Amino acid sequence: MPDFGVNKIVDKLTHELLHFFNSFSSWESSVVRSSDLSVSEAHAIEILGQFGQMNMKGLAQKLGVTTGTTTVTVDRLEKKDYARRESTREDRRVNLINLTEKGCRAFDEHHKFHLALTEQMISVLAEEEIYQFLTILKKINSEIF
Amino acid sequence: MPDFGVNKIVDKLTHELLHFFNSFSSWESSVVRSSDLSVSEAHAIEILGQFGQMNMKGLAQKLGVTTGTTTVTVDRLEKKDYARRESTREDRRVNLINLTEKGCRAFDEHHKFHLALTEQMISVLAEEEIYQFLTILKKINSEIF
DNA sequence: TCATACAATTTGATTATCAAATTTAATATA
DNA sequence: TATATTAAATTTGATAATCAAATTGTATGA
Numbered sequence: 001m002p003d004f005g006v007n008k009i010v011d012k013l014t015h016e017l018l019h020f021f022n023s024f025s026s027w028e029s030s031v032v033r034s035s036d037l038s039v040s041e042a043h044a045i046e047i048l049g050q051f052g053q054m055n056m057k058g059l060a061q062k063l064g065v066t067t068g069t070t071t072v073t074v075d076r077l078e079k080k081d082y083a084r085r086e087s088t089r090e091d092r093r094v095n096l097i098n099l100t101e102k103g104c105r106a107f108d109e110h111h112k113f114h115l116a117l118t119e120q121m122i123s124v125l126a127e128e129e130i131y132q133f134l135t136i137l138k139k140i141n142s143e144i145f
Numbered sequence: 146m147p148d149f150g151v152n153k154i155v156d157k158l159t160h161e162l163l164h165f166f167n168s169f170s171s172w173e174s175s176v177v178r179s180s181d182l183s184v185s186e187a188h189a190i191e192i193l194g195q196f197g198q199m200n201m202k203g204l205a206q207k208l209g210v211t212t213g214t215t216t217v218t219v220d221r222l223e224k225k226d227y228a229r230r231e232s233t234r235e236d237r238r239v240n241l242i243n244l245t246e247k248g249c250r251a252f253d254e255h256h257k258f259h260l261a262l263t264e265q266m267i268s269v270l271a272e273e274e275i276y277q278f279l280t281i282l283k284k285i286n287s288e289i290f
Numbered sequence: 291t292c293a294t295a296c297a298a299t300t301t302g303a304t305t306a307t308c309a310a311a312t313t314t315a316a317t318a319t320a
Numbered sequence: 321t322a323t324a325t326t327a328a329a330t331t332t333g334a335t336a337a338t339c340a341a342a343t344t345g346t347a348t349g350a
Contacts, residue, residue, distance in 0.1 A: 145168030
């Protein structure tokens, strides 16, 4: 027997999630377009800044693209001096990708925008909703994504 | 005088938001790649299915891209019979974009994935958190995005 | 009527992406 | 030890996505 109350909330939540995601997406690209970086370059810097150095495969996974695509992106980041490859002794097939100092600065710069957006979100929420939001996102991130 | 309690929660929330957004993003592209549609085509169908027919400019805005890009996307959707342009009598410059029957089916198909994802999210939340999440997203969407 | 504004398209270039093939290195096993 | 297998990264060849700027066709206000 269907529970219409629950079904309705699934629809509503889906709608709000889509709105949220699409808006976040446009916001992100407009922020990036105002910088020296392309969207995929910025995305890679964001991952590297957040998680620290990693190999091509890991970066590709985090970016959700193939390693071929990631090779191209990292090529460009190296050319522009935002990142560099470092080969490891343990396994000479592996390249560890690091942010350069310029890359770290770009990360901080970009991250400030994210912090500002979060502040904006917080400003429209009640005190307890802020903590609820954090709790909810943590649960979803750890158990689903 | 800085409030360290609040600053810390901004950082945490930003971190979780980024994780959430990036995961949602990869999820979306892997869902799309398993279909006949490209990412931008799917995105356009998603907007049209959600909001109904709209003109090129409106669609471009929702997609967060230029009208030139949108023209190309709609060209492809028309070629594949997912959407069609309809010119209006009131203003012959304007094209209203509609989903075809095939386009509507594709939207439903894709939307089912979104509903399933939302169900998954709901399944890890407590009853009251589901409503909190909806309330929070509504506030952010209406007041910020 | 005519200048201005506007919606959409086109143009020309760059960037993003994939799947598949290739290269190079590590590892297991016969 | 030789050799087959697996694995990381790159390259290749093709297509898709995107932008800014120029263009086209239409509306509208002075």
